[in-house]
Amino acid sequence: MATPLIGTSENIERIRELIYHVxxxxxxxxxxxxxxxxxxxxxQNLYDKSPRKGNPFIKVNCAALPDGLLExxxxxxxxxxxxxxxxxxxxxxxLAHEGVIFLDEIGDMSLLLQxxxxxxLQGGEFAPLGSEKEVITDAWVIAATNxxxxxxxxxxxxxEDLFYRLNAIKIYxxxxxxxxxxxxxxxxxxxxxxxFQFDKKRIPKPDPDAMEKxxxxxxxxxxxxxxxxxxxxxxxxxxxxxxHDLNLKNQSxxxxxxxxxxxxxxxIVDVLLDFKGDYSSDxxxxxxxxxxxxxxxxxxxxVISFVLDKTxxxxxxxxxxxxxxxxxxxxxxxxxxxxxxxx
Amino acid sequence: xxxxxKLLIIDDDEHVLATLDDFLRDxxxxxxxxxxxxxxxxxxxxxxxxxxxxxxxxxxxxxxxMSLISIIKEKFPDTPVIAITxxxxxxxxxxxxxxxxxxxxxxxxxxxxxxxxxxxxxSKKHKIQD
Numbered sequence: 407m408a409t410p411l412i413g414t415s416e417n418i419e420r421i422r423e424l425i426y427h428v429x430x431x432x433x434x435x436x437x438x439x440x441x442x443x444x445x446x447x448x449x450q451n452l453y454d455k456s457p458r459k460g461n462p463f464i465k466v467n468c469a470a471l472p473d474g475l476l477e478x479x480x481x482x483x484x485x486x487x488x489x490x491x492x493x494x495x496x497x498x499x500x501l502a503h504e505g506v507i508f509l510d511e512i513g514d515m516s517l518l519l520q521x522x523x524x525x526x527l528q529g530g531e532f533a534p535l536g537s538e539k540e541v542i543t544d545a546w547v548i549a550a551t552n553x554x555x556x557x558x559x560x561x562x563x564x565x566e567d568l569f570y571r572l573n574a575i576k577i578y579x580x581x582x583x584x585x586x587x588x589x590x591x592x593x594x595x596x597x598x599x600x601x602f603q604f605d606k607k608r609i610p611k612p613d614p615d616a617m618e619k620x621x622x623x624x625x626x627x628x629x630x631x632x633x634x635x636x637x638x639x640x641x642x643x644x645x646x647x648x649x650h651d652l653n654l655k656n657q658s659x660x661x662x663x664x665x666x667x668x669x670x671x672x673x674i675v676d677v678l679l680d681f682k683g684d685y686s687s688d689x690x691x692x693x694x695x696x697x698x699x700x701x702x703x704x705x706x707x708x709v710i711s712f713v714l715d716k717t718x719x720x721x722x723x724x725x726x727x728x729x730x731x732x733x734x735x736x737x738x739x740x741x742x743x744x745x746x747x748x749x
Numbered sequence: 750x751x752x753x754x755k756l757l758i759i760d761d762d763e764h765v766l767a768t769l770d771d772f773l774r775d776x777x778x779x780x781x782x783x784x785x786x787x788x789x790x791x792x793x794x795x796x797x798x799x800x801x802x803x804x805x806x807x808x809x810x811x812x813x814x815m816s817l818i819s820i821i822k823e824k825f826p827d828t829p830v831i832a833i834t835x836x837x838x839x840x841x842x843x844x845x846x847x848x849x850x851x852x853x854x855x856x857x858x859x860x861x862x863x864x865x866x867x868x869x870x871x872s873k874k875h876k877i878q879d
Contacts, residue, residue: 420787424811427790431823433816570839574816718856 408450412595413588417580421448428575429455434527436512436572437550439579442630445550446508448577453506458546461505464498468519469511477519478535487536497534499526502545512572513553517565524568547572582625582632589621592629596636609639616645623652707742710735719746754870755779755798759789759817760806760833765855769804772859778866786812793825801870804831804862807840815840818847827876829869831862 411418411425428435429452437445446465453463471479478487482497498507509515515523526532527547531540549572558564582589597609612620625631639648710728717723725735738744756778760766766782773780781800783789786809793800803821807814818830831851832844844852851865 420811423791424787427787427794428812428816428820431816431820433819567839570813570815570843573813574819575812576810578810720856 408454409444409447410595411444411447411451412592413585414591415580415585415588417578417585418588421577421579424575424577425451425455428452430457431575432456432458432546433574434546434572435548435575435577436555437548437577437579438555439552440581440628441552442628443579443581444629445552445579446510448579449506449508449548449550452548453546456506456546458505462502463506463508464502464545465508465510466498467510469514473516473519476515477522480519481522481532481534482541483535484537487534491536497532497541499532499543499545500534500541503543505545507545507547509547509549511551512549513551513555513558513564517563520565520568524565524571527568527571582628583623586621589625589632590617592632593617593620593636596633600636600640604640607640609636610643610645612645616649619649620645623649703742706738707744710738710742711744714739714744715747753777753779754801754866755781756866757781757783757789757792757800757803758805759783759786759803759809759814761785761809762806765806765833768859769862772862773866776863785809786814786817789817790820793821793828799825800828801873802829802831802866804833804866807832807834807844815843815847818844818849822848827873829873831865831869833857 411422413419425448435449435452437448439445450463453459466476466479468476478495478497480497480499482495482500483491485491485494509523522532526543526545530544531542533540555564555569555572559566559569582592593612597611601608627634635648635652639645642648710724713724713727714721717727721735721739722732725732728735730738756773758766758769758773758780759782760769761784763784766784770780770782781792781796783792786805789803789805790812793803803817805814805817812820814832814834818832821828821830829850830848831853832841832849833853833855834841834844835855841852841854850869853862853865
């Protein structure tokens with residue numbers, strides 16, 4: 407029995423609805439969200455509500471294994487396929503036949519394995535290492551990631567065709583800080599669960615004042631962090647002390663985030679000033695006029711590209727929106743080297 | 750029209766949805782609009798009389814248009830589907846693979862959409878009569 411989805415937030419209610427409507431379709435699913443939000447719990451709930459329940463549910467962490475090892479884990483190998491392969495081994499895709507294969511941290515999969523995965527998703531067939539015979543699998547692929555796959559596609563680190571194949575059903579789990587109304591319910595659930603799990607040791611329930619503070623806390627580690635805090639409370643038992651420690655930790659994290667943002671801000675200045683190009687930071691002076699021109703060009707290019715994209719490259723409409731003449735727009739498209747995306 | 754045809758439009762872009770909704774109502778169709786795939790699927794599953802045709806965007810959160818077409822073709826095989834696609838080569842190709850009856854690439858003329866709707870509904874009627 408899967409851990410139930412706990413919460414009454416709009417995000418969780420929507421996920422429940424989505425699971426209800428798609429669990430029997432067998433369409434591939436990708437679950438996204440920050441670390442610790444409970445992506446595996448959602449995968450198990452999908453499996454639990456599907457006709458595949460009772461068949462294997464196999465989890466593979468794509469980030470935990472080096473490429474070669476992950477390949478042999480997923481697809482298996484024949485005896486003698488490589489040095490040390492003294493026996494045949496069935497891959498997880500074969501073992502998950504008629505069940506579920508849960509590919510966690512899919513964003514870390516190499517391009518080579520992505521193409522092999524795509525092949526399986528397209529035809530349900532794959533060849534184990536060292537084998538010439540294709541094996542057929544009817545595994546339902548549920549993948550998960552905490553990375554922005556769209557960005558990885560743009561950078562060429564994730565295959566676009568695989569991205570669309572996996573995005574058949576997309577389930578986004580919001581971070582806990584965006585759904586504080588779920589926190590008291592999660593706390594109640596885990597207090598009860600740990601009571602039975604840890605020799606009937608009862609965690610003291612936070613009083614209303616402590617609960618309010620826990621709901622206001624940002625929970626950067628999400629539900630996993632909440633679970634750890636509840637386990638800690640079994641030992642410490644004093645919610646005031648636990649909340650005090652959490653806030654201290656949170657303050658130092660905020661300072662770190664501010665420093666990171668400051669660093670990011672500096673890098674934008676770097677780009678605009680083109681320190682790495684004509685204007686080395688070692689040089690004593692550089693032309694403000696040229697820097698301003700570069701910055702303006704950059705902004706103009708971004709804005710014009712955005713408007714062209716929104717108007718489906720209808721230049722007449724775009725020039726009206728931008729309040730420039732049609733001729734000026736054509737000139738700028740050419741001058742700023744704005745390219746129409748390939749359809 | 751005594752008995753207008755019932756259409757379901759699904760698009761997460763409010764502007765596109767409103768434009769299509771207005772246009773098709775003006776053409777005297779009975780129109781239901783949904784702003785994502787899940788809501789669209791809920792309308793399909795809860796409407797007892799069924800829809801004469803579905804128009805769906807492809808890239809949407811939660812349930813993609815491609816998936817929605819697969820589900821429609823599985824659960825409501827007699828309902829024709831027009832897919833509208835924005836960018837990239839893959840969504841359109843997947844829409845055809847999912848057996849969309851017609852794929853229109855944005856930007857398209859509304860008259861083109863109207864023509865496709867009439868053709869698909871008429872061919873559906875012929876199939877039923879046969």
